[in-house]
Amino acid sequence: MRSVRVHLGERSYSISIGRGALGRLGQAAKRFFPGGRALVVTDRNVAPILGERVLRALGRGGCDASLCAVPAGERSKSLAQLSKLFDRLAALRIERGCGVVALGGGVVGDLAGFAAAAYLRGLPYIQVPTSLLALVDSAVGGKTAVDHKAGKNLIGAFYQPAAVIADVAALRTLPERHYRAGLAEVVKHAAIADPRLFSFLEKNAARVRRREAGVMERVVALNCRIKARVVEADEREAGVRETLNFGHTLGHAVEMLAGYSSSLYHGEAVAIGMAAAARLSVSAGKCGAPDAERLVALLERFGLPVALRKPPATAALRSALARDKKTRKGMPKFVLMDRIGSVTTGLEVPPSGWRAALAGGAPPAGGGS
């Protein structure tokens, strides 16, 4: 079992990482939910696999818990679904001192986290991530949100969990494509902050794809540490936290234009966005072609898409990006790569190059991929 502490003053918390970490849930509930009751929010895919186990673990901690399973998928990150969770919390007479458990992937974590942030102006909540994306990224850092038709994650809160219980055994249960999509964020963390992790992933790509527990425990812990250090330095995304948006500018636009559908998973959109950002980094003269190629190659080894056959029109991309949360005065900001393990934030990139970069074509200047 490994543990990573996120240092945020009175909002500090620990991430417990390992096989069987779920067993610690009872203890955590005893500590963080003195009111002795909790709502476990999950989705309909995860509920049959882990629901009962989680309720039993909470019961052992003296916590009387109920399960609420929302439909799986991004569409559950809606005000309508949030409103249903509030109804459920009210029906259970959840008081201050009671809590919420988010059992699932990024969608469940974001939705349940925001419900916890807003109900009674803030209930304690525990993240129990079950997807790779959630284990290495979304469960850590306190970003919670639902979507608006005008854009993803437009409505939410920065609200830190009381604890994160990261049981890598959950990875075994993920569908292949879903697991691969999560690897995009793993590659991202390595690309923005940790060249040694990047090399480790290159050397162990096959074992990572096979989800070998020992390797993944290490990968998850290193990822949580990267994420934790970034969040500590910039809890509310005023600066360095923006490095985490590497690949997310064009990635979000592409995801939005695909209608957040199962035709393109978030991680797949991020993979495409990172590959495009790497190409733009080369054409902007920020980064050498070999590093961009290493990034693209690793994504491909993880079975991730790195280009779109038919990228959206530039005008559609612009309009989608105008609604991005990070956009200021209408101009989206990009995170570009300096080299493996280092990025620069807040850069403007002429829209003329976006489409070609998404198509995977040679960038207009400065060498090709």
Next chain:
Amino acid sequence: MRSVRVHLGERSYSISIGRGALGRLGQAAKRFFPGGRALVVTDRNVAPILGERVLRALGRGGCDASLCAVPAGERSKSLAQLSKLFDRLAALRIERGCGVVALGGGVVGDLAGFAAAAYLRGLPYIQVPTSLLALVDSAVGGKTAVDHKAGKNLIGAFYQPAAVIADVAALRTLPERHYRAGLAEVVKHAAIADPRLFSFLEKNAARVRRREAGVMERVVALNCRIKARVVEADEREAGVRETLNFGHTLGHAVEMLAGYSSSLYHGEAVAIGMAAAARLSVSAGKCGAPDAERLVALLERFGLPVALRKPPATAALRSALARDKKTRKGMPKFVLMDRIGSVTTGLEVPPSGWRAALAGGAPPAGGGS
């Protein structure tokens, strides 16, 4: 012009109090909304009186502002209305660096404040209170919320404004009953924390009722100072902030059972709740009868109700209180008075006495009012 600073570290802000304070809005917008755009949320009563003036003041600060007027009254504190504000913010392409102005009473401040807290995970907002209740209480302290059918203010955030512009000239425009209801919170602040303010109110009751600007500027400033000191000591309501709930335990229950209708204003419910709490304080042996009588007498001089002819049944009160945010393990906590200017929080009071206290009858033991 008076100014009260609320010291909350990086979330500190100033309250500007005086006739014509509204003129400072342009300057404030320039400072806090560098993005140059804002949504002004108000209600349909305030919009025709102050809407244009506020838009002009913002325009002078280089801020391009749009007005959104919700129906007046507590029913606008709903998830449905909140959702409409999000639509409006999205349609205006409000980005980080743009902001929200809450122009109105407690309902508008709570609703617009929560919209600002949640949109893009937090936009800066400026409170421009126009009701007495908002001027002396709800605009300061960062409590934002909407209601749920299970209870008032169940969904919200602690989210501090960037500034409060408290123009006491707005008091002239309030309907008489509305103004009087606001005086309940003025009396509350004096009763829990400031015996000198209490005496000042007793001596100047007639001038206060006539809304004399000089007197009211002083009253508002003293109230803001009391509120600010409590919020500084306990931003997230873990302790001393609960003193502000004096009169709000039974008050909220009575208000909820009346269906948050115009038959009973919030301030009227609080006045009834304070009078009941004062009687319960005497019967519990916490407070001498003369102090309870002074409190009831001042409320009456301000034209406020101090009892219900037909109080709800004890079972109905219990059930309403079980849904109160401050309730722990099903037992509501009361704030009782020690003397004028001092209260004790976290007390349990046997339900058998609640109804009689609301009826204004002699309490079961320890002297009468």
